[in-house]
Amino acid sequence: MTARQLNLSRRSALGGVSAALVALGAPGAQAAPWSLQAGLRLARIGIAAISTHDVADEDVSRLCGVSVGLRVPAFHDREARERFFHACMSGHCIELAGVASGLVASRAASAGVRLFRDHTVNGERIVQLDPGVFGARFEVGGRSSSPEGRAMGKPATQRIIVACAAPERAAALAGVILGTRVGRCTVELADSCVTFVASGSSSGLQEVHLGPGHSNRATEVTIGGVVWRDEA
Amino acid sequence: MQEDQATRPCRVRHYVLATPDKEFVCNQLYDFLQLTPTPKREGPGPTEAFGFTTSMMRVGTTLIEVVQPIRKPHQLHTFFEERGGRDGGFMAVMQTYDADALRGRATAAGLKFAMDMDFAGQRLMQFNYKDFGTRFEFYKYTPEENWWGNPLGGPYSDSPVAEEIVGAEVAVEEPAEKAALAAGVFLARQDGASLVCVDDRRIDFVQPSETKLRGLTSIYLKARQRDRAGDVARIANVDFRLV
Numbered sequence: 001m002t003a004r005q006l007n008l009s010r011r012s013a014l015g016g017v018s019a020a021l022v023a024l025g026a027p028g029a030q031a032a033p034w035s036l037q038a039g040l041r042l043a044r045i046g047i048a049a050i051s052t053h054d055v056a057d058e059d060v061s062r063l064c065g066v067s068v069g070l071r072v073p074a075f076h077d078r079e080a081r082e083r084f085f086h087a088c089m090s091g092h093c094i095e096l097a098g099v100a101s102g103l104v105a106s107r108a109a110s111a112g113v114r115l116f117r118d119h120t121v122n123g124e125r126i127v128q129l130d131p132g133v134f135g136a137r138f139e140v141g142g143r144s145s146s147p148e149g150r151a152m153g154k155p156a157t158q159r160i161i162v163a164c165a166a167p168e169r170a171a172a173l174a175g176v177i178l179g180t181r182v183g184r185c186t187v188e189l190a191d192s193c194v195t196f197v198a199s200g201s202s203s204g205l206q207e208v209h210l211g212p213g214h215s216n217r218a219t220e221v222t223i224g225g226v227v228w229r230d231e232a
Numbered sequence: 233m234q235e236d237q238a239t240r241p242c243r244v245r246h247y248v249l250a251t252p253d254k255e256f257v258c259n260q261l262y263d264f265l266q267l268t269p270t271p272k273r274e275g276p277g278p279t280e281a282f283g284f285t286t287s288m289m290r291v292g293t294t295l296i297e298v299v300q301p302i303r304k305p306h307q308l309h310t311f312f313e314e315r316g317g318r319d320g321g322f323m324a325v326m327q328t329y330d331a332d333a334l335r336g337r338a339t340a341a342g343l344k345f346a347m348d349m350d351f352a353g354q355r356l357m358q359f360n361y362k363d364f365g366t367r368f369e370f371y372k373y374t375p376e377e378n379w380w381g382n383p384l385g386g387p388y389s390d391s392p393v394a395e396e397i398v399g400a401e402v403a404v405e406e407p408a409e410k411a412a413l414a415a416g417v418f419l420a421r422q423d424g425a426s427l428v429c430v431d432d433r434r435i436d437f438v439q440p441s442e443t444k445l446r447g448l449t450s451i452y453l454k455a456r457q458r459d460r461a462g463d464v465a466r467i468a469n470v471d472f473r474l475v
Contacts, residue, residue, distance in 0.1 A: 116260060118466040132256070 039098035040180050041190045042157055044069055045208060046093030046137075047224030066156045066210065069093070070224060092205035092226065093128070093137045094160065098190065099178060101125040101141030107177045133173060135164030135196065135203040140178075157192045158231065161207040167196035238333035241419040242326045242370065243430045245379050246288075246295030247400060247451055249468045250308050251319035254300035257468045258287050261296060264465040264472060265289070265453075268389035278352060284308055288380070290388035291453060292396030294433075295380065297325075298468075321448025321470040323358075323367040324400060324435065326418065327379055331355045331372040337417045354378075364414060365404025365437065366448040393460070394453035394474060399434040401450035401471075407437030445469070 044067040052072055071093075105127045108115060116137055117128035126142035164170045167185040174196075175182030180189065187194045197206070207227040220229040251257045262269050270289050279286045283303045289296050299322065301308035311322060328334045334357060338345065346367070347358040355372035373379045380386075404410050407425035414437075415422035420429045427435040440446045448470060455461045455474035465472045 114256065115466075116256075117263065119264070120462075120464040121460075122463070130256075 039190055040096060040178060041098050042094065042160070042192050043067060043097035044093075044095040045157075045160070045205070045226075046071060046095065046139075047205070047226055048072070048092065049224045066208070066228075092224070093139055094162070094194070094205065095139045096178065096189070097140070099140055101127045103179070104129075104140045104177055107179070111173055111176055113173055113177060129174075129177065131203070133164070133166075134170050135162040135199060136205045138174070138178075156210055157208055158211045159193050159195060159207075159209040160205060161195050161197055161209075163197050163199035163203045163206050165199055165203065167198055170196045237329040239419065240329040241430050242328050242334070244294065244324060244397075244400075244433045244435070245327050245371070246297055246325045247321065247397065247448065248297045248299055248323040248325060248367075249319065249470060250299050250301075250311055250322035251468050252300060252312065253319075254285060254287055254298050257298050257319065258289070260465075260467045261289060261298070264467065265291065265391040265393050267391050270389075271387050288383070288386075288388070290383050290386070291391050291394050293384060294397035295325075295383055296397075296451075315445055315447075315469075318445075319468040320445065321366060321400075321451070321468070323369050324402075324448060325369045325371065326429075328357070328370045328372050329376065331357060331370075334370060334372075334417070337419075341413060341417050343413075343417065361447070364410055365402045365440075365446050368414070368418075392456060395456050396454045397451055398432070398454050398475065399436065399452040400448060401436045401438055401452075403438050403440040403444045403446050403449045405440065405446075407439055410437045411435075 046069045048071045050072065052070070102125060105115060105118065105125070108127070108129060113133055114130040115127050116130050117126060117139070119126045119142075121142055124142050126139060128137040128139045131137045162170075171182045171185045171187055174180075174187045174194070178187065180187060182188070185196045187196075205226050207229060209229050209231055211231065220227055222228070249257060258269070261267065267289050270287060272287075277285055279299070280302065283306045284299045284301045286297055286299045288298075299308065308322070312319065335345075335348070338357075338359070343359060343363055345357045346360045347356060347369075349356055351371075354374060356369065357371075358367055358369040361367045371379065402410075411422050411425045411427050414420065414427050414435075418427065418429070420427045422428075423434070425437045427437070429435070434452075436450075438444065438449070450471040450473055452473050452475045455463070460474045463474045
């Protein structure tokens with residue numbers, strides 16, 4: 001029994017965008033007490049599915065330009081797979097680049113936020129913030145820090161929407177821990193933003209809004225429980 | 233036969249983590265070890281009458297148990313308070329084959345048990361954590377292979393990450409002296425400040441520090457993929473080290 005990690009990326013996504021973009025924060029935005037992380041950016045989006053069959057190739061092909069990882073349990077017992085999915089995969093992973101994992105870990109400790117993962121892999125520290133607070137697992141460190149997270153071209157993702165129990169608190173904590181500008185329920189990244197919304201029946205990553213020019217038509221598709229919306 | 237049992241070295245059987253949030257820690261472990269969550273039993277768990285809930289998982293032939301107190305006062309709350317509110321490695325559980333012989337060696341070494349009682353049909357003897365840095369709890373299982381219902385046949389999945397728990401680290405003052413004392417009482421081999429038990433399972437005693445509080449601080453797991461040796465996951469303030 002194992003979990004398989006599949007890279008769905010057609011090409012890696014999201015180049016660094018100038019800090020000026022960050023300065024265009026939402027109305028009412030306030031600077032975090034730490035220096036703004038101008039390079040803080042979305043590196044990769046992790047989704048989970050019971051099986052690879054739940055993710056159609058034609059859907060994946062539409063994610064051109066977005067770095068997406070799919071995690072599926074590689075064992076066959078249906079009940080066990082569902083237990084695994086719900087217990088371990090609840091909360092989609094949002095990998096960020098441009099901030100040191102040690103810094104995030106120490107800020108999280110100061111803010112009283114637990115780390116769901118605090119792993120050292122190949123000598124690099126990878127931390128994931130408590131999905132119970134943020135709805136999804138925000139991860140920094142490891143491969144997110146690598147140049148793979150950069151690519152030429154337009155930013156593929158404009159906004160991601162995450163459902164959690166307390167959106168305003170999540171945004172405020174995320175701003176403090178990641179050291180970036182926040183609005184009431186929004187966290188600004190260098191090239192996109194994260195908006196927290198109140199969770200209904202389920203928390204986690206709900207929607208990914210892809211940038212203009214990504215597609216020539218406004219459409220949406222659901223992959224791995226996430227709505228991917230082209231905003232033509 | 234009786235004499236043989238009296239001189240059989242004790243075995244490491246499982247490790248216990250204590251936390252105020254068992255579900256969170258179990259999910260961390262399932263995530264790291266890629267285990268299928270252990271199914272919950274119907275009805276109240278066997279430990280609830282003792283003021284705590286418990287979940288178990290298995291790596292190879294060794295169990296990991298996660299415990300959470302459900303009432304106050306409870307020794308688990310005392311454990312957290314002594315650590316500034318932090319969860320952590322709570323105990324190493326070992327198997328003795330002769331409770332009377334173990335008691336005799338402990339008494340001869342000037343050690344007293346914090347607990348010496350029958351529990352769920354087994355003889356339970358727990359050393360005071362002040363003696364060895366963490367709690368070492370011994371069971372005389374009856375029958376011998378019935379340690380916690382023989383987990384090798386229990387509802388546990390196999391980790392694709394680690395094939396076995398091969399050791400642990402305990403932070404305690406005077407580590408070499410503690411290793412010598414434990415070796416004599418547990419019938420293990422001393423190797424410097426380490427204890428080498430049956431099947432070469434080792435327990436390294438190390439000096440406590442600011443970042444390494446007194447107690448069970450690390451668990452060593454044999455990585456199935458050799459290139460993962462050296463990776464570490466910190467869970468409940470215990471470093472799970474792939475070796």
